[in-house]
Amino acid sequence: MTEFDLTIRNGLIVDGSGAEPYRGDIGIREGLIAAIGDDLPAAAQDIDASGLIVTPGFVDLHTHYDGQVTWEERLTPSCYHGVTTAVIGNCGVGFAPCLPERRDLLIRLMEGVEDIPxxxxxxxxxxxxxSFTDYLDVIASRRYDMDVAAYVPHAAxxxxxxxERGAAxxxxxxxxxxxMAHLLGExxxxxxxxxxxxxxxFHRSSDGQAIPTYGAADAEMLALARVLREKGKGLFQIVEDVHLPDRSIAALAEIAREAQRPLTFSMGCSNSGPYAWPGLLEQLSAANAGGAxxxxxxMPRAIGMLLGFELTLNPFYTTATYKQLSALPLAERLARLRDPEVRAAILAEPVDPDPALVLxxxxxxxxxxxxxxxxxxxxxxxxxSIAGMAASRGISPxxxxxxxMTRGGSGGKLYLAMANFADGRLDAVGAMLDHPxxxxxxxxxGAHVGTICDASYSTFALxxxxxxxxxGRKPLADIVRRMTSATASIAGFDDRGLLRPGLRADINLIDLDALALREPELxxxxxxGGRRLIQRADGYRATIVRGEVVSRDGEPSGARPGRLIRA
Known part of the structure; x- marks a missing residue:
């Protein structure tokens, strides 16, 4: 018998703690890291990681695979980017608890908020x-290529x-x-x-109505927070317009203090000033210094979306002529759009003036x-940019x-950097990335399937x-830490996020020199037959979950060791 089930040899170990990388071997037994050292004994399976970095699997706290986990075993596209633990139920949208007569409402909410048709x-x-307990049991009965944990979605x-009072x-x-407190406790x-x-x-149902939790009183938030305190466990996740003058991180800190549990929120910056993010970083420091x-x-790149005539949005989707063509099959629609008269009509038409149509x-x-x-x-x-290239050619953007967007068989795609692109650069993102x-x-x-493919953020960060x-490049060890032990710690996952003996053998083997994002595809x-944007990557030589190789060079092995995490 061999001492290990799997040994990873000669890799540059980036252990997730933020410490300097070092070379060594990792021995895995029964799904756990059994030993780290030099010249470990032979195993039933050896992987030579010479020239590769070896990291913990990435822990993604913000996904929307709430539907996908009920029909699919591979959590695409996160599985292409080194993610070994995914948290669902974010932004308060999901499908449990739910009475049969309310199913349609939750579907339309997810359709609007997260662009899942x-x-x-x-x-x-x-x-x-x-019930939510029943929903967890459904997930627990299935097998995946990564582990899954679930928030209770507040809107549901x-x-x-x-x-209807809640929806209104x-x-x-x-x-x-x-x-609500009783059900959350259960x-x-x-x-x-x-x-x-x-x-x-910004979070709205497909009928344009604001999410049921928009404007929920602080008293409601605090009541939910007290349940976390009483149970002595749980994480509070919130999307809040903290950049607005009447909002602040101080209000979020109050919820965290009431819960006596961690709180995590979404942060970014606008593309133009005056910029709120420097003040928000100060508020964030103050909140944590105050005990919360x-x-x-x-997001380590711009908050953006992809535009095209095959996608959900394009620059002309609210014009009168395009609306008349939007229901046509793609090939027929593109043929009509290439007609010079149709082109001239659409370019001459204004966008819909409805102020609610922010997009x-x-x-x-x-x-x-x-x-x-x-x-x-x-x-x-x-x-x-489109504006810059148009100006150089003497035509309108x-x-x-x-x-x-009318080129090729399915039309071209454009990328719009909506936020996090202050002054046309990512310098502000870099400054935020330095905050502890x-x-x-x-x-x-799993969300915004016809507009974005940001599940590739981990590959982009590296x-x-x-x-x-x-x-403004960042240290490898720190970027890995912010996707592994730092995220695992927030969620209370003390069995993963670090390469340490006794912890989960969730591991990535990455050729950093060859690591590259591919072009998004539909x-x-x-x-x-619903569509989704997928973005793959080159350079992930292997991703390991619970000691089993789930993918090699981006291709699935067939192993499905991922399970529901019951927190």
Whole structure:
């Protein structure tokens, strides 16, 4: 018999703690790291990691695989980017608890907030649950290529207890709060990771209505926070418009103090000043110095979206003529769009003036709109923007964007950097990345399937911030820490996130020199033939979950050791 089931030899170990990398071997037995050292004994399986970095598997705190976990075993696209633990239920949207008569409401909420089409969810969800405990049992009965943990989604909880009053954002009564607290307590006992919610203006149902938790009173938040304190476990996740003058991180710190548990929120910056992010970093430091545990999640590149005639949005989707063509099959639509008369009509038409159509105006921000290319470049100079290229050619940016998106058999795609791109650069992101209470995340894996593919953020962080950026590069050990032990610690996962004997053997073997993002592609492989954007990567030589190799060189091995984590 051999001492180990698997040995990883000669790799550069980046252990997740932030300490300097070192060379060594890792011996794995029964899904755990059994030993780390030099010249470990032979194993049943050996992997030569010479020339590779060896990291803990990435712990992604912000995904939306709430539907996907009920019909799919591979959590695509996160599985292409070294993620070995995914947390679902973010932003307060999900599918449990849910009475049968409320299913349609939750589907339309997820469709609007997270851009997962109604037909995909209506056909894909089995709805073999009512309570959140039942939903966890469904996940626990299945096998995946990574581990999964789940928040209780506040919007679903609110609608379950309050019905139409909850959906209409009426104030919760004392009885409502008591019932929500009771159900949250039951869910925590069953293994829920915590409670997730949203009070941002941008989260809306597909019918345009604000998310049921938008404007939820502080009293409601504090009532939920007290359940975490009483149970002595759980994490509070929130999306809050902290950048607005009447909001602050201090209010989030109050929730964290009431819960006596960690709180994590989404952070970013606008593309133009005056900038709120320096003040928010000061508030974040003050909150943690005052005894609260508040951690910001940051997307390491611009918060953006992909635009195209095959995708959910494009710069012309609110014009009168395009609306008339939007339901046509893609090939027929592109043929019509290439007609010079149709092109002239659309370019002459204004966008829909409805002020509620925020995205309808944002998709015309040509100064921060780019062609990504086959090897995507997410930080391009202004002269390579659609506006910059159009000016150099003496045409309007609308005309250039239109022509680029009508190229080829399925039309071209453009990338819009909506936020985190202050003054046309990622310098502000780099400054935020240096803060001790900031971790990497917000990839939204499983969501926004027709507009973004940010689940690749981990690969981007390693290529752009560690290896490629001309100025302001970050230490490899620190970037790895912010995606492994730092995120695992927030969630209370004390069995992973570090390469240490006795901890989980969730491991990535990465060729950092060869690591590269591929161009986003569309697949029509969701239930009902639904589409989704997928972005793959080169350079992940192996990803290991619970001691089993789940992928080699980006291709699945067939192993499914991932399970539900009951917190």
């Amino acid at each position: 109604y037909p995909v969810l209506a056909e894909g969800l089995p709805w073999t649950w009512t 909880l609110r609608v379950h207890v309050m019905g 954002r009426e104030a919760a009564t004392a009885e409502d709060l008591a019932e 869910a925590l006992d069953a293994g829920a990771l915590g409670i997730a919610t949203s009070r941002t203006f 545990v508040v951690k910001a999640q940051l 309808g105006r944002m998709v015309r921000q040509f100064d921060t709109m780019f062609v990504l290319g086959e090897r995507p470049d997410y930080e391009q100079p202004p002269e390579r 609308e005309a250039l964007a239109y022509d680029l 209470d900031v971790v990497l995340g917000l990839g939204d894996g 290529t752009h911030w560690v290896r490629d950026r001309p100025q 697949r029509y492989d969701l239930p009902g």
